[in-house]
Amino acid sequence: MVQTTSIIRTDRWTLNPTASQRVLLSQTVEVYRRVCRHLMGILFTHWPSLAELSSQKRVLAVEKLIHQTAKNPNPKYQQFDQTFYKFPSYYRRAAIVFAAGQVSSYMTRYREWQSGTRQRRDAKPPVLNPNSGCYPTLYKGGCYKLHGYDRIEIKVFNGTDWVWTTVGITSLRERHTVDSNKLRSPSLIFDEPTRACHLSVPFECHPHKREGEGRVVTVDLSINTTATVAVVNFDGTVIHREFIHPGRDIDEVAAAAGTCVQRNGDRRDKRLKSVSKRASKTMGNGGSLQKGFCSHTYRKCRHINRQIGQIVSKRIVQIAQQFNADAIVFENLKGWKAKGGRKRSNLRQRFHGWLKGMIRDLTEMKWQEIGGKVIDVVAAYTSKLAYDGSGVVRRDSNNYALAKFSSGKRYNADLNGALNIAARGILQLTRRKDSEERSSQCSRRSPRSWACLCDLWTSTVRG
Template sequence: MRIYTTYKVKIKHYNHIFKDTIKIYRDAVDYLINVCLENWDSISMYKGQNRLTYIEVLIHSTKENPVPKYDFDEKFYKIPSYLRRSAINEAIGKVSSYKSNLVNWQNNPVGKKPSYPKAGYVFPSMYRTVMYNQTDDYIAQVKVYIRNTWDWITIDLRKSDMDYIYRRCKNRKQCVPTLQKRGKKWFLDFPFEEKVTLCDTVVYDSTVVAVDLGINTAATISVMRSDGTILGRYFCKLPKETDHLMHSINRIKKAQQYGNYKTPRLWAKAKGINHDIAVKTANYIMDIAVLYNADVIVFEHLDKNGKVRGSKKQKLKMWRSQEVQSVVTNKAHRLGMRISHVCAWGTSKYAYDGSGRVLRGKNGGFSTYELCRFQNGKTYNCDLSASYNIGARYFIREILKSCSETDRLDIEAKVPQCSKRSTCTFSTLISLNAELTALVV
């Protein structure tokens, strides 16, 4: 598979010189959006590069096409050819998305009608040799609209940013940079492409890192094999960072009690701490995966859509589970590891030993929500039990997929829990392995 990563490099000393370039580019995109809308029936008949060629015939005058249908060249005099093509591709993408969304809305008119496409906050791609040239390690040239013409200017790139790229990305393919503005500063975003081969280990020989992401415990990790062997159990708590986060949230609540509802500085600090928790949690998970040379990292499929209710809604809103999974996915794919998700229903509700529902927190007589009591009276860590179930559900799904239809039906008849994934537990995996052993014998 291919992995794309982007690194930003700050442009030094310049602040307002790129505004005219961005304005012209966005105006060109808006103009081309109108062209695409007026001729979409004809454009939609073409695919890929042919669409761009067809639109260029409509707007750009050449020796073979002296009188185009639209006066694009007069409105955007001497605009670089690659910048024009970048604007065409941007317009095609926006109109294509608008048309498909409009058809979906007409078939099922739920919500508002898709809005008319606009250029919005798009930024141009600086194609090499014609829009961007690297003249030195920390110096480059870019073509911009300046002094009523398109001309080259020399820019200084921040040394620390470029050194990071030279150190980290020397074995990756560099793609076309993009001019971007963040706040009052200008940057060049350098995308890099790399090819990796994901592991293709047989499910019976694979090692899985099952992760249960939580609010009180950042991550509870179990390293498992397909036969149910637990190779390791780990807890990532981060108590110091959690205390800092709660302290920041309490300061926001205190400020809001006095009517100060807009607290950007306090919220920025809380979000920064929250981001730090997510990154440290992801790094901890990856350290465990590398330690055991894992083949797959398994998460719950967490759907956080909808309104959050209850006394812990603030904690749930600040829970960065999706960011943790995103960071782990990027790191794991670069190392050739796969990412998988399983159904989250009942992973914490059912005991890993198959004894049924657990009594958690106060319902089980505990002062903490991390402990639970099984129906057989056993006391156990609820998140650890959930991580067993997460890993077991992954193995059950993959093993059944590898079996023939006859064997699968035979197994489901003898182990009926396998047929309903939302009730599978670690004990189901043990029973499944016993039946597989019996089939082999």
């Protein structure tokens, strides 16, 4: 099988330290951040001479400025070794790389500000923030030693010296079990408020390119149904249809995904509706809301949206694997903006809860990791044209989710759109670029109209 280009994916390995180990890990993160702040000043001072160097040569040049060795007995900044006594060399090099990235970003933003590239005419110049919340990068051998996948030995700071401590790993994902994945240097993440810690472990993945069986999985994302999925063969045969809507049937989807969540969409919408009630009580007939109003509620809603996106994208990838699809096809909705609905309608709020971008991105990340391809097609007229070529459809005034064909047949509007999306994706995959210029025998549409599912039937008959 052909191997695709490498991609980076990150796993979370939860650690289970003791109370004394939590103190050691907290002190390690704290002293690492102090080193980064110290190095930012040095790098900023010498940036004109360091900017043109490669990353490796830059690290060596900064070490020559701060670290005393037999070949470098008198560094310019001797107080570094005195302030950070016995600071490990691997931690020091990781801190230099991070500090150099911060200074480089600041200098780029400052040059853009000087050149007039600003969001506002009165925008203030950017500021170099030395108190950035960084976390130590662990290099194998010098900073950590992995004992199986249930224990890890980390070099930590105990207040006076650097020592090794062994911490248990309680949970991890399955990327380490794939032979083609390469483990890269993890980062030690320590959350001070909760005292929880974990490892952020990046993997370099080399998935093999999938060879499908001549079919695509097409997804129509709408506000009526979160995702309408159809599996269509290259000859236009529809072999599977599925509606994924966590707001209504979250129990079934969550069970398939291995989670225990109930009615996420309903919980999200109820929370958002409560914001307007609290705002009216706070402001009354006039006034303004303070900064951070209902931030806790909005944070919960963002988490619910993230979970819905994960559940829906996982199910889409499962369907694509089940039917061994060549690709997953989406509408290209980038840059699409919602239009306001009628007065006192909740249409705009429903569009704000539309997870079109999140679901598409999460699906692409999951599908690419197993060698799949995600393609985007033109979104115009996918739901407006009937998939059988009978022309423009009309939406039911009482139920907008239903479409009425010119023949009188009633059909689900989202499913009709999904079938037309599939036709465009298949034509794009098979490189039939002249498909939009060929008229269909079963269609009343003009030769240059958008492709529909009936175009696949016509091409099959002609072939």
